Amino acid sequence: MSIVSLARDLDLSISTVSRALNGYKDVSPETRERIRKRASEIGYRPNPGARRLKSGKTCAVGMILPAVSEGNHGVDSVYSGLMGGVATELEAADYHLIATVQTRTDPDRETALYENLVHASWVDALIIGRTRVNDPRVALARKARIPFVTYGRTNSSEPYAWVDTDNEQAFYLLTKRQIESGHTRVALLNGPLHYYFAILRQQGYVRAMMESGLSIDPLITLNGELSESHGYSLCRNLLVGANPPTSIICATDALAFGAMAACRERGLKIGLDISISGYGNSSASAYCDPPLTTVDHQVFENGRHIGQSLLRLLRGQAQPEEIHYLEPVVLVPRQSDGQCPPPPPSNSNLSR
């Protein structure tokens, strides 16, 4: 079932068979057809290992998938969505996706995983996700001269290929919406600031607040891991504090679900007594009670862009500095937010 047995069967040389099947010149149409026919009859498939060895290409792209920070240790749903888009594009070009799941949330370990993937030449290209402010993986991939596309941006002195959603605009819109509903104390439950996206989301929030002449209160702009439990505990802290916010903007839907639970526990009616919004448009956001106002950031589309960019890079059709794609976001208004409630009677701050 190797090319040599096929060549022997056809009474032709190996090179002719190879050239025929790979669509090169130097082989007559009749012979080509004869080879094609016999090859499919006999069920011949070129050994990808040998092909990889010869060409030096693996026809695979590597991706490290961040795990959710708690629960079933599954892959973060943003990245599983992204993977869907990437895989769709790659598959069409006969590339494979080698997925490594990062079970522990340890940046050093993530870098080591990338290093392993690159250095052991398992892959031709890399997808670098959940970029940090100064992401060492970008320098690493550049040094290894391996094509890569990041999902999210980073601080880099040199150009690199990136695809990202418009985090800044998303949080500008979300904050603006709250302000327009009369809220003045708008809290931000953000992710850890070493992630670049968290910086951008904060910037969007700050821009909207500044634009309306509202001050930024560091006591109500908190940061934590992107999980329900952190949303719950951070929100509890917010509500217990003096002068609690009337609106809470959460960096992810998961944070928002946790925050909603904390609000319910305090007896607050979500959408009336307090406004909450999320980010991600997760399927649960449409079916929770009340349905969550959120932002659709089009992960599948982003994944497709990443896949396409990667292929262009691999084919030499584009240089990294040409690949900068900022996916617009779509605000999804639902019922978890509303008009700012009237100020409580003055003795309300006695409540524990």
Next chain:
Amino acid sequence: MSIVSLARDLDLSISTVSRALNGYKDVSPETRERIRKRASEIGYRPNPGARRLKSGKTCAVGMILPAVSEGNHGVDSVYSGLMGGVATELEAADYHLIATVQTRTDPDRETALYENLVHASWVDALIIGRTRVNDPRVALARKARIPFVTYGRTNSSEPYAWVDTDNEQAFYLLTKRQIESGHTRVALLNGPLHYYFAILRQQGYVRAMMESGLSIDPLITLNGELSESHGYSLCRNLLVGANPPTSIICATDALAFGAMAACRERGLKIGLDISISGYGNSSASAYCDPPLTTVDHQVFENGRHIGQSLLRLLRGQAQPEEIHYLEPVVLVPRQSDGQCPPPPPSNSNLSR
């Protein structure tokens, strides 16, 4: 940076270098150490492509990930959790996971994806998930003589390696719980019956009902895709019908979320007027309102078992027929279900 340049550098033969680095005999301790040292100095890493070609092993395992049936086209969270467990085990053994996302829910296409993975010899072994009642992929993998482990069972005349959760017991427990709370009209919102797990869940439901002398009403045992929207529409149908159920057992948390939304829409208080339970213990299930009674089926653990089983199979340490692992389930009682409400006044069925 190949073995030949390393050998030249050391003034040794290629074979000696190879044997030294691979821990074979036939090389003196001093020489071995010298080679080791120089190899790490020079940063030599054996080319995995050449190694694969020679050994005929790819050191990779293939897995097809079912996409969620709607929304962001992401990977089903059960399978992303499973992937986490599998990857954890494989990684420790220096195996890689090649993940293919099945974006369209088309069984034929899924089979084709497996065929491609196997036939193009991209992988040494396969994980076959979301097994169907008569799953063609099992026969296919056996014919290709490629080791595989299924997640879920199927009808097969010959033994095969499987790992599964105890679906039957889970739905027996869930149903029993409803019956013990006084419910007699217990609905089942199940997945499509061509999935083996749906059959098993139905069996558990039926066993509990029979055991308590309750009859099975086909009008309230419905089947649909595993999504919020199907949960919503199926539940609407249930509530509109004559003699609606007082309890709804859903095959997944997603179905349950949809069902909850439909119940709220009808003005029913979940946990009081109607009881709902899910399956999966998704993170949202703990934070929705009311928190959802569900079952934890330990996907990460299942993934680890699959990974371990695969490695044993690949190393010849076990035969497929020895690998049958049924993961026990854990019921997670929360507040979405409760005592059966008293029967409504007789004119209630006039309500639209």
Next chain:
DNA sequence: CGCATTGACAAAAACCTTTTTGTCAAAGTA
């Protein structure tokens, strides 16, 4: 006619390992 070009194929090199077989001296045994 003589020479260059082209078409169609074959031979061999290269890709980088691992594994099998081979060499040769030193040591052990009868």
Next chain:
DNA sequence: TACTTTGACAAAAAGGTTTTTGTCAATGCG
């Protein structure tokens, strides 16, 4: 001494492609 064993290394084959170079006859041109 003659023969076998063993230790330490080298040479070469094998794995299945792709690509470069080579061959040889037929064709085209002046």
